[in-house]
Amino acid sequence: xxxxPADVGQNVTLQCKGxxxxxxxxxxxxxxxxxxxxxVCYEGELNRRLADKYSLEIVKSVYNLTIRxxxxxxxxxxxxxxxxxxxxxxxxxxxxxxxxxxxGRNSSPTEExxxxxx
Numbered sequence: 001x002x003x004x005p006a007d008v009g010q011n012v013t014l015q016c017k018g019x020x021x022x023x024x025x026x027x028x029x030x031x032x033x034x035x036x037x038x039x040v041c042y043e044g045e046l047n048r049r050l051a052d053k054y055s056l057e058i059v060k061s062v063y064n065l066t067i068r069x070x071x072x073x074x075x076x077x078x079x080x081x082x083x084x085x086x087x088x089x090x091x092x093x094x095x096x097x098x099x100x101x102x103x104g105r106n107s108s109p110t111e112e113x114x115x116x117x118x
Contacts, residue, residue, distance in 0.1 A: 001089045001090075001091060002088065002089070002090045002091070003091050003093070004090050004091065004092040004093070005093060005094075005095035006067075006070045006074075006075070006092050006093065006094060006095065007070065007094075007095060008070055008071055008072065008094060009069060009070065009071075010069075010070050011066055011067065011068050011069065011070065012066065012067045012070050012074075012092060013064050013065070013066045013067075014028075014064070014065045014066075014067075014078055014080070014090045014092070015062055015063070015064050016028075016062070016063040016064075016065070016080030016082075016088050017061060017062050017063075018061055018082055018086065023043060023044025023045075023058075024043045024044065025043075025081075025082055026041065026043065026044040026063060026080075026081070026082060027039065027041060027042060027043070027079075027080070027081040028040040028041035028056070028063075028065050028078060028079070028080055028081075029078070029079050029081070030076050030077070030078050030079075031076055031077040031078075031079065032075075032076040032077070033076075038050075040054050040065065040078070041054075041056050041065065044056075044058070052068070053067065053068055053069075053074070054066065054067060054068065055068065063080060065078065065080070067092070070092075070094075072094050074092065075092055075093050075094050076091075076092060077089060077090070077091050077092075078090045078091075078092055
């Protein structure tokens with residue numbers, strides 16, 4: 001499990017690394033306490049209803065899910081699944097930091113993890 005602190009208003013990228021035999025087996029889901037599971041990506045395709053909030057980029061064997069303009073409502077457990085037996089869990093939570101007075105503080109956090117066995 002990868003803990004991912006995120007600032008409100010930033011883009012947050014989750015990187016799931018590993019070989020996938022077919023994109024048909026690639027899923028990203030969001031689990032939030034008290035809510036139904038939300039399928040963000042199904043069989044390697046982004047859920048069109050969520051395209052304004054998320055983007056999916058696949059480069060070789062790295063599967064990047066970006067949460068745009070992170071809000072409190074986006075916090076939760078994101079799971080990258082390659083197959084039933086191979087998953088990576090990212091727990092994305094809001095962090096509270098004092099506002100920086102340094103100009104240009106727009107960096108986006110990126111968290112990555114390898115699918116076991118790769």
